[in-house]
Amino acid sequence: xxxxxxxxxxxxxxxxxxxxxxxxxxxxxxxxxxxxxxxxxxxxxxxxxxxxxxxxxxxxxxxxxxxxxxxxxxxxxxxxxxxxxxxxxxxxxxxxxxxxxxxxxxxxxxxxxxxxxxxxxxxxxxxxxxxxxxxxxxxxxxxxxxxxxxxxxxxxxxxxxxxxxxxxxxxxxxxxxxxxxxxxxxxx
Numbered sequence: 001x002x003x004x005x006x007x008x009x010x011x012x013x014x015x016x017x018x019x020x021x022x023x024x025x026x027x028x029x030x031x032x033x034x035x036x037x038x039x040x041x042x043x044x045x046x047x048x049x050x051x052x053x054x055x056x057x058x059x060x061x062x063x064x065x066x067x068x069x070x071x072x073x074x075x076x077x078x079x080x081x082x083x084x085x086x087x088x089x090x091x092x093x094x095x096x097x098x099x100x101x102x103x104x105x106x107x108x109x110x111x112x113x114x115x116x117x118x119x120x121x122x123x124x125x126x127x128x129x130x131x132x133x134x135x136x137x138x139x140x141x142x143x144x145x146x147x148x149x150x151x152x153x154x155x156x157x158x159x160x161x162x163x164x165x166x167x168x169x170x171x172x173x174x175x176x177x178x179x180x181x182x183x184x185x186x187x188x
Contacts, residue, residue: 008053015045016064024072039165043093043130047123047174050097051104052185058094058126066090081141089133096126107182115182116175123174127167134159 023042046065050058066086076082099122106114138155146154177184 008057011052012049012057012061012064015049016061016068019043019045019061019065020068020072023069039162039169041166041169041173043123043127043166043170044173046090046093047096047119047126047170048177048184050094050126051100051119051122051174051178053097054100055095055097058097059091060094062090062093063087065093077141081137084133084137089130089137092129092133093126095129096122098122098125103178104185107178107185112179112182115178119174119178120171123167123171127163127170131159131163134163 019042022044023038023040042065046058046062049061066089069090070076070082070086074082074086099118103115103118103122106112106118135155138159139151142155142158143151
């Protein structure tokens with residue numbers, strides 16, 4: 001039991017650091033907006049932790065990733081905005097772990113088409129909740145940037161502009177990884 005706990009803590013630290021690297025390395029992400037928001041592969045390590053360890057594993061990894069984001073140049077206009085855009089938004093990615101049991105069960109039974117379905121579903125859940133956190137923060141704290149369009153539309157287009165492609169990229173890469181290496185789901 002102690003060995004599993006140590007493994008979990010080490011993996012959470014490593015996977016969250018990898019997420020940060022995937023987000024900040026310029027050749028691995030596409031920055032769309034001045035205030036933040038980029039198309040990147042940064043959610044992949046958080047999703048992998050969620051699929052390996054469940055919701056708690058994913059949320060802790062996402063939370064660490066959010067804290068790393070805060071310490072490496074976050075765009076902050078208000079403490080509540082920072083909380084929504086960095087702490088909540090990255091932690092809720094880990095809710096993808098809600099399908100972890102189904103993914104592992106289907107992987108053990110060699111039903112890879114079901115594994116991929118649940119991977120996409122879990123990735124959609126985590127990405128949608130992250131989007132909603134950014135969406136609310138955008139409507140409340142960045143309304144002045146909307147100019148002549150409705151605030152909700154501005155926030156939808158701004159945050160959807162990078163979240164949708166990031167979701168698609170994450171779902172594709174994780175699906176390919178697990179299709180070829182389903183053992184990534186196993187814990188030693």
